[in-house]
Amino acid sequence: MAQVPAAQQQPGTTRTLLKGVDGAGTVRRTVLHGGLRIVTETLPTVRSATFGIWAGVGSRDETPALNGATHYLEHLLFKGTERRSALDISSALDAVGGEMNAFTAKENTCYYARVLDTDLPLATDVVCDMVTGSLIRPEDVDAERGVILEEIAMTEDDPGDVVHDLFSQVMYGDSPLGRPVLGTVDTINALTRDQIAGFYRRRYQSENLVVAAAGNVDHAQLVHQVQQAFETAGALGREDARPAEPRGGSRALRTAGRTEILNRPTEQAHLVLGLPGVSRHDDRRWALGVLNAALGGGMSSRLFQEVREKRGLAYSVYSYSSSYADSGLFGIYAGCQPKRVEEVLKICREELDRVAEHGITDDELRRSVGQISGSTVLGMEDTGSLMNRIGKAELCYGTHLSVDELLGKIRAVTVDDVREVARDVLGAHRPSLAVIGPVGDKRAARLTGVVA
Helix, strand or coil: CCCCCHHHCCCCEEEEEECCECCECEEEEEECCCCCEEEEEECCCCCEEEEEEEECCCHHHCCHHHCCHHHHHHHHCCCEECCCEHHHHHHHHHCCCCEEEEEECCCCEEEEEEEEHHHHHHHHHHHHHHHHHECCCHHHHHHHHHHHHHHHHHHHCCHHHHHHHHHHHHHHCCCHHHCCCCCCHHHHHHCCHHHHHHHHHHHCCHHHEEEEEEECCCHHHHHHHHHHHHHHCCCCCCCCCCCCCCCCCCCCCCCCCCEEEEECCCCCEEEEEEEECCCCCCCCHHHHHHHHHHHHCCCCCHHHHHHHHCCCCCCEEEEEEEECCCCEEEEEEEEECHHHHHHHHHHHHHHHHHHHHHCCCHHHHHHHHHHHHHHHHHCCCCHHHHHHHHHHHHHHCCCCCCHHHHHHHHHCCCHHHHHHHHHHHHCCCCCEEEEEECCHHHHHHHHHHHHC
8 A cells, every 4th residue: 555654744644554454464653743653563463562762863863072872861761750760660660571671773762661462551651751751860870871881891891792893983984873882981981961961852852753562552542642641741842843854965984995903812803894885775775685695694604604514613604784874884794713813704705705796596595585584574473573663664764564565575686686786785895804802913914915
């Protein structure tokens, strides 16, 4: 059925975006005056529901001085409102066996709760109260600073995580997409209560928020409760407000052919070899997804077979694609003994060059399409995954694909499509490299030579 994009839907109206069978899988959107969007996917046969509020703000929206503010704010919204203390917030969901959490990414933040369907009104009230009425008290800012510094320290102790931040820095340099989501020790120590509270007021406007719920949900009842909660908090914004414009129009800084090596006394060397990818609005993303699956997306992939199965050089090796509003990354990760890092890197580079020149085989296409199709459907088997799907689709695209439409996009990819995207993406630049481990100066120089 034809959909009206979010930006074109009139405030105060409700639209059915996807029609399910006997009501199951029906997706509806209501746009409130003030620009707040509410989307639901109804599954009458389940006994649970997941409620979330998505904010169209992430670490890429921070200035250098505010690096880490989005994630800091995520923590602080759990610390209390006029109606609830931090203990009240956590105990309310614990008392009904619910789960509540949040996450911050480069381009969005999400607060969510998963509960029994009968407890959905409670989850809705608590999460709406948190997002619209956080106090951001100075004492909470000071207390949570220590928690976030410990989180940074914990991440720094895991080089398998840090190497991805290092690779983003290599590719994007000193731009918002190149900085860590958590911030740094220096930026977190420097952030003040007024800076964070100002960021909260500017960014958590109703036109920049999406409410998403999936499960045994009554759309009209949920809309009524959310509207009441936002109106009571005075958080619905201007009467003529529209959904925020999607990001784009400015090219993020991208670099290729660079190498960054951090010498650390770790047991393994961790490396990411990669190139600029595609944005989430690029139609080639479907073909790149199939290419990713064939190259390093499973146990039958080229990298897994060549690096782990045939040679036993690494326990973990895979490829991945990250897409943002106006750019993307394609990378290969491997963790191995430091003495084997040159051999592993050489194999990864050879496979990258081979697929860039020749693409993939018909058999690899068949397996990869099947793998992505199966994992896509299996990943929609719980209300949390469904809430994530519709919430992110609404926030990032303003339109929704049915499962059949999504599978159709994947199954329509051909060998020629994959060959073309492999040539355009993987063959257009020299790859960049990020390495963390005890590689030493001599080995570091040799690694740079492999990439050049």
